Amino acid sequence: MLKGKKILLVVCGSISFYKSYEILSRLRKLGADVRVMLSDGALEFCNESGFEALCDHKILSSRTQDWQEGLSHINYAKTDLILIAPCSVNTINKLASGVCDNVFMQTLIASKAPLLIAPAANHNMLEHFSTCKNLEFLAQNGAQIIEPVVKTLACGDVGKGGLADIETILYHVKRSFCKQIFKEKKVLITGGATTEKIDEVRAITNFSSGKMAKALADAFFYAGADVSLLTSVKTQDVPYKVRNFTSSNELLGLLKDECKDTNLLIMCAAISDYISEEKFDGKLKKNKLGKNWSLKLTENIDILNELKDFKCRKIGFKLETDVSIAVDSAKKMLEQKGLDAVCLNVLREENKFGSDQNEISFITKNETINLQLASKEAIATKIVNLSNELR
Incomplete structure (x- = not known):
């Protein structure tokens, strides 16, 4: 640069x-x-x-x-x-x-x-x-x-x-030194993993590092946007607004607060599909649970569905491990969630959790653009340019 x-x-x-x-x-x-x-x-x-x-x-x-x-x-x-x-x-x-x-x-x-x-x-x-x-x-x-x-x-x-x-x-x-294609536009980005409590010491979470969301926040800032990053990862020394969340409910609360005047929402956070049906006080004791113990899970809230009344442009992220169903799954998400685009990420060794590289298929109703394996910073810059073309 x-x-x-x-x-x-x-x-x-x-x-x-x-x-x-x-x-x-x-x-x-x-x-x-x-x-x-x-x-x-x-x-x-x-x-x-x-x-x-x-x-x-x-x-x-x-x-x-x-x-x-x-x-x-x-x-x-x-x-x-x-x-x-x-x-x-x-x-x-x-x-x-x-x-x-x-x-x-x-x-x-x-x-x-x-x-x-x-x-x-x-x-x-x-x-x-x-x-x-x-x-x-x-x-x-x-x-x-x-x-x-x-x-x-x-x-x-x-x-x-x-x-x-x-x-x-x-x-x-x-x-x-960057083209200010998002000048005077507010861009809201979510990143990192949600953590859903079981008891006071245990939780359901995933391996998302939040690196892709951070790279996106940087890239949109360089493009002139007023950036807000909602993340579960501690982030310091950045020139844009950062708000932290832990659970999906906390994230939803922040989103409803921030989405009011947002032009573009990018949902890059890895949200738990299921949460514990029951919340336990204190710490569960192994000697009371016994040798075998079953935890009953219930489907988590659908955050994008909860945000359907907000009229900003919306881009979702979809993670898949099976390449044979990945594109169809992403297109289904695009239609069902009312999104303007989906960034499909098929997990491989080169772009595994925590990697500094990524490979994305940018899918809209009209086309699929493949962004070949590159640094997350380079991928983020391409997503910024593609986002600017959404109509």
């Missing part, structure tokens, strides 16, 4: 400057061609040599500007993306006002590249009316703001002023 992309990493005077070293390293590992520019404020915390050790290019600053060597605001403004991380309040306000009093500001204003701004400062400075107004102005003119996080700041105050997590910043960088 970032291979060969030219990115200018801009570092401002902030105590979180040290995180820009890792940002630089991570961007390069993802294949990006990264240049670095330091503000005069950043030079109070660090120097050019530290970044030169991680970079293939000379570092641009007021101390290194050299037209003969190509270290100029014109050359460094020619880039595919500008990422300001961390971005100081001073830079936010000067950039919004068009102040162009040094090579640092000249470079920012000379560039027509997309702009990503990750602020990091004392929360009172970020909440000042001038900063708020200028951030809003920059956003209205195309800049993408990566929201700071609430934390204990270097000054000892607690507030929303910490630099966003590096993973979150990288998500936004990747998003900048």
Whole structure:
């Protein structure tokens, strides 16, 4: 996604400057061609040599500007993306006002590249009316703001002023290079296994890892969607909304809450077909159950049927192990559940539970498209494009 992309990493005077070293390293590992520019404020915390050790290019600053060597605001403004991380309040306000009093500001204003701004400062400075107004102005003119996080700041105050997590910043960088085909669309994705209690220590569940759902959530985020991921798997450091569930009833409750304004629902969660008919308090004792014990199961709720009144597009996932009946089973699901598409997954050794690969047949009323074995990330990107074609 970032291979060969030219990115200018801009570092401002902030105590979180040290995180820009890792940002630089991570961007390069993802294949990006990264240049670095330091503000005069950043030079109070660090120097050019530290970044030169991680970079293939000379570092641009007021101390290194050299037209003969190509270290100029014109050359460094020619880039595919500008990422300001961390971005100081001073830079936010000067950039919004068009102040162009040094090579640092000249470079920012000379560039027509997309702009990503990750602020990091004392929360009172970020909440000042001038900063708020200028951030809003920059956003209205195309800049993408990566929201700071609430934390204990270097000054000892607690507030929303910490630099966003590096993973979150990288998500936004990747998003900048993707077609925003789902911009202003809400996409709801479910993933992972349901766990249905028998007693306080035992449950009925399955081996779903939730990896496919996570890959889908990532891919739809990159495509510009407002993503909500409902998952039974603990998920951290993502830029979209995550809500966790355990049982199918909990999942249904979350779905009814989230589906109200959803454009597309993707049911990737592995839901138990049966649950225990009786719920036992405490822990069942083996010495009381005896050598042989039968657990009576009852059919679980049909979640998709419960959601039939919601008029969003719906895509279901179907897992089969018998290839001879798989397609017919998926087409039957498509019709009976009133779905727009079914992603059929025939389990094999190459795409077994927990695998990082998958192979999907994307089935609609009119056609079947086979997505050959590939990484789940690659499969997810193809599903995003196919979902965009649903009418």
